[in-house]
Amino acid sequence: MLLECFIFILITFLMRGVQCEVTEVFAEKGSLAVLPCKYSPTSSVSPAIFWVKANKGTVWMKQKSGVQLWGSSWLQKGFQRVRCPHTQFEKGDYSLQIISVTEEDGGVYSCRVDDGGIHAETMVLLRIITVSISPLVVMSGRDVSVTCTVTPGFNEVTAAQWFLNDSQFPRKTEIISPGETFKSLVKEKASARLTGKWTCVVGYRGKEGRASATLSVSGILQPPSDDTKVYAAVGSAATLPCVFSSGMIPSSPLWEKLQPGSLNKASPSRLPSSFSSSSLSSQLPWDKSAGLREVDFKDEGRYRCSGTVQGQRLVRNLQLVVAKIESSVLSKKKASVTLTCQLSDTSKVTEYEWVRVTYDLNGTQVFGSIHKGKTLSISQLSEESWGTWACRFSGKEGILGNITYHVPMMSGFSGQKSSGFSKNTAAVVGLSFLLLVLLLILAQMYKNHRRKQNIFQYPALEAIIHTISNEQEERERNRVKK
Structure with a gap:
């Protein structure tokens, strides 16, 4: 591929008035690739543009008359896989767009702009980067490989960085480079922790390309890995998760408690009395989670959930803290x-x-x-x-x-609160006693008042009787004197 580029550059240097640039572009397989080509026209007449791929002939061209032509391999049942937007021509941008690029689209492209006898040439090397997973859906515990491919490859040893769910994957990878095709390979035993988006990032001469693919691992999805810790408070209810892939109904599901310090041996002691492994009516058939109605401190330890799927025994250990x-x-x-x-x-x-x-x-x-x-x-x-x-x-x-x-x-x-309570109680008792004394005094005063009213119930009659009695005594004294 680099030899082809060299031949293109040599030819353009032999041409009079030619300007040449070499640009590298990365594009992910299936995406839109943009091959840059920029030139500032010197005349008001629309220039002619020619896009050619090495050893493949014309890709797309526009004559000065405005007529456009496409290479036969770039037309598929009337669908034009390449285009050069006219809206950018006034800005001197004649970049080529390739829709849904394939690995075969990788290679060297040439953009030539003819403007009144002045020829501007731009060389573009398009590299297609692809991430593939085999098998795409794998059973937990079986081998899986993730491959990053760059076409065409590099003449120098180049490394690739791997990211799983946007976090860098720390394991070592196998690199097959240099060559016509660059490859970086990851081999692992499938587990739930490998589920998600795998991204390969390749950098070369200041340019960077990346591609992604999604890996699905069937088996026990929750908990996602062994020794996952589940936290619960004494006296509360707790759920021990054991969820298989959707639609995967395990046979012979089993819960066990492991001995302290043992990875595989089940404890001879029985599961906690509040432990329940029976599926609830609301649970799906592939959800074999268990629970404890009331957690005790002695219930802590490691538990194991297992089930058989497609003849393979799937096991997941978790720890109750x-x-x-x-x-x-x-x-x-x-x-x-x-x-x-x-x-x-x-x-x-x-x-x-x-x-x-x-x-x-x-x-x-x-x-x-x-x-x-x-x-x-x-x-x-x-x-x-x-x-x-x-x-x-x-x-x-x-x-x-x-x-x-x-x-x-x-x-x-x-x-402090006891002292305050005692003071308040004494005050209440004292006030109650004073109130009682006042009530007794008032009752006695009212009683005396009523007694006086009973004694002097007819005061006018008593005055008349007293006057008559005095007059009789006065007449008796006068009679005696006579």
Whole structure:
């Protein structure tokens, strides 16, 4: 291919008044390739444009009269695979566009612009980059290969970078280069972690090309890999996922608990009493997830899910990590309580946070200030300390889980609150006693008032009787004197 390019360049240098440029272009198979060709016309007359591929003849041309012609191999049942947009001609842009490029389209192209006796020549080397997967859909545990191909290849040793779901793939790859075709090969045992978009990036002489393909792995999709950790709080319900590929119904599904420190040996002890492996009515036939109705700290450990598909036994191990909160009283006088967040496995935990959880009028959770650390000390419990506290534990991938602890509203936990309660009680009792005394006094005063009213019920009649009695006594004294 480079020899062809050299011949083109040699010919153009022998031509009088010729300007020559060499440009490399990468294009992904099936995409739109744009081969650049720019020239600033010196006259008002529309120039003639000729696009030619080495050893393939004319690709597309436009004469000065405006007549366009296409090469026979670029016309497929009336569909024109190449075009040169006229809207860009006024800007001096005569770039060629190739629709849905194939590996056969790779090679050396020449663009010649004839403008009033001045000839401008541009050489373009088009490389087609392709990513292929074999087989396209593979069963978990079987061999799969991902290949990156660049046509034409390079005369120098060139490396390729691989990315899986936009993250660089760290494994070593096999490179077949130099040659007519460049190849970079990845071979792996298929697993769910390989599922997704594979992207190959190749750089050469300042240019970069990339292509992608999607790999689908059938088998156990959830959890995506062995030793996936599932976090649960003591007393809560937990789900142990085991989901096969859609439409793949396993036979003889089985759940086991593994012995501590063992990768393969199942524990002789029975599964937890709250463990349930029976599929719910809402679950799909390929969902063999299990659950624990109420997690206990002793339920922590490694579990295994397995099932047979197409004669192959598929197995996935996962680990249940259990969290709990322990409380301890440091000082009874100061009523200081320490809460400690404990996990059965802390290998993935990088940070602990404590937050107080409250609820607004709409019932929405509201989180208070954050306290860092594995332990939380609450000294002299006050109203701000009562209620629910949550311990959140996080790792490199974000929050892993949380567990809550409820601090009850009890006076015995707080000397300050107990003292306040006693003072309030004494005040209430004193006020009640004074009120009772006042009521008794008022009752006695009212009783005396009523007694007086009963004694002097007819005051006018008593006055008349008293006057008559006095007059009779006066007449009796006068009679005696006579």
